[in-house]
Amino acid sequence: MASNQEPVTLTHVLHDFDQCVDIVHRHFPLLSADIVFFDHLIDNNALERDILRPFANIQADEMHNLLMDSQFRAVTDHKKIIEGILKGDAAVFHCTSVYLVALYGPSSRAIEQSETEAVIIGPHDAFTESAFTNLSLIRRKLKSSHLKVVQLSVGEVVKCDVFVLYIDGIANMDYVNVMIERIRDIEIDIIVDSNMLVQHIDDYPNTIFPLFLTSERPDLIVSKLSGGKVAVIMDESPSVISGPTSLFEFFTSPDDYYQRWVIGTATRILRYIAFIITITFTAAYVSITTYHYEMIPENLLYTLIESRNRVPFPPVFEALLMEITIELLREAGARLPSKIGQTIGIVGGIVIGQAAVQAGLTSNILIIAVALSAIASFVIPSYVMSASIRFARFFLIVLAGLWGNFGLMVGISVIIIHLSKLTSLGSSYITPVAPLEFQDWKDLFIRGPFWMLKERPTQSRTRNKVRQKMKR
């Protein structure tokens, strides 16, 4: 009998969630009310507070008054109800009307340290998978009503919330609008992570370089926002996107600013040296031992010949062999739990390295070159950028093996030409170099003392340029 009295929408809804064993349907015969929700998406305390306790304390005739309370949102659209339940709302069916109560509060990961972007000093908290936690982390650091949050959703089959953040009055609205437009234009069934989202909104989908900075660190995103950039948070993803981005931003780390400026500058220069080592060192070894024996200093010549003497391969094969070995070790180490990962380090570093030299497969100077450039690649704070650079290195090694120093120069030129073509949200990817903006150099190539850093980066094209007015 009761089922006949059930409103049509409830049957519909329950029909839609047919075969979903995790749906919870509770019937209140005295109040002639039904609630439908996902147990694991809601906060049980909120359910108790907002629905169960009020329902227990009232009579059937008071029901209408109760449903006037603000936590009950009347919804008529069937689709909206389904969506609401999937987002962690409880649907309350009473007579012919339906109400949604926001009870979202699934269990989520606590705020922890970032594993990929650890710093030694400075705040240690990192974003989690929950967009609201992430928003809260940013709001806590940016207590301003000027921080605006625009909510969008992507995914045709599965809607996922995406929030676009910017500081009103500092961010250039052109960038904000372009960002919003690009996210709106995405037509895809599902996007799982923001690193996937980035690839749908960047300007050149085929480049190996990341065109937006993604970070797990709230302090970094806050500094980008205050520099006039736009940030994008995606629900269920711990990395937050910021843009427009220039290549050189990937070589900066927030802890540059937490240290004295001289030390920060030295670290930053070290990263650029690491970049050069990563990209050219092995290639230079190949090029010199294959073509340019003249370039070797006399004292090194003897040891180099001695170490290469027993190697049966030409230098380019030798180098590729070792580079691939190192990549194997890295990939194996990344997938394994950290306890086994250490074993991989020992096996790779000592056993393979030592044995390969003794077996005469490689020269020990190449082992140094390969190891050094692998280590140098991890100095770069952004993992995505470091992977891109390591890939570019293979291209240079092959060119160096083909044409020597000429090939190396061709390769470097191609990379530079490619980089200068790239844009991020329509602004040049190599911004302070081209277009030439010297005032940005003191905040990208070095970490200037704070009294020098008076203006926001030019790439933000902000109307509000001045960041500090302190006289010195």
Add this chain to the structure above:
Amino acid sequence: MPKRGAKILRCVVLGVMVLSVTGCARSQKILERLAIDHTIGYDLDDDQKLFVTAAIINQGEGGKEVKQELITVEADSSKEAKIKLSRQTSRNIVTGQLRNTLYSTEVARKGIRRLIENLVRDPSISPRVKITVVNGSVNELLSSEFPDHPNTSQYVDHLLQKNWKNQNIPQVNVYQFTRDLLDDGIDPVAPVVRRRGDNVLVDGLGLFKDDRYVGKLSADYNMLFAMSRGKYRQGEIYIKLDYQDLDGSVMLGTVSSDKKFKVWRKRAGGFVVEMLLEVKGDIMEYTGNVPLGNSRDIPKIQQGISSYISDKMERMVAIMQEKGSDNVGLGKQIRNSISYKEWKSLNWDEVYPEVTFRCTVKTKIKSTGEIMEVPAFKP
């Protein structure tokens, strides 16, 4: 989009083909497949034919120790020698790491212009390759074993390098030699080495008239020659005082010098060249009778030093004039003071021995050391 991708791919493939099929690939010089030439030496054999000795860095098959290997060949020219040399080794002979070229005095006497031209012509040979004259046989020097120095060619090279850094000998490499050779009014020099016992010794400075070796300046003149050629920095000079009542000897340290030339015409024709030399230094050692604590006596010692240097400088130029080689470059000074037309009409080889050379030295002693502080003894 796929069309554009195919186009790019076609361009890349074409580019790779153009660059690798046009014969660039065979220019590979893989390090361990090379016989790297370190030093080349030239001798004359009994038939007055060129006898070439090449010291190459050889690695031995299968991971043996890298050491020097000598290969020798008799040839008419240096290029023929290279072809013949390559028959004696399992690896490619390359000259890109060439450091030093040695010429026996007999070869140098016949003129080394042709040999040096070949060094200049080959782009793989650096202009910084040294040119050295060997007093005696080059082959003997290179094949002799020095107990403390297992690698002879490297030893000779480092010896020259060190002596040049200490300003004991002028730096003479292909660039400087050819510059002096081709310039008007100056003749090249080259250091002379020879073996003495278990060591190699810088024996002095070889004087060249054009490209022909004409004689040797003893090693005593090394400093003076360096002063006459250019600015002299951080050297040491040992002087025997023999001026008025001065005696003993002075060792000047941290010597720096600067020179200027003045040229006059003699009324009877011919030229006078005066060298104005300024020498500064500290007294490191003094064995004479003048108390250095008395600053009035310092000018006297300065004059003593000046007269010693100017005497010796004049003697040095006299030796050169006798041999007809203008290694100091007096001709260059005269050329700069007269018109080009006049210089062209001048038969320099005849004029040179008649040129009067004078050297005026101004010495300044910067300090005499701690002795200045000790008060004079008063009974």
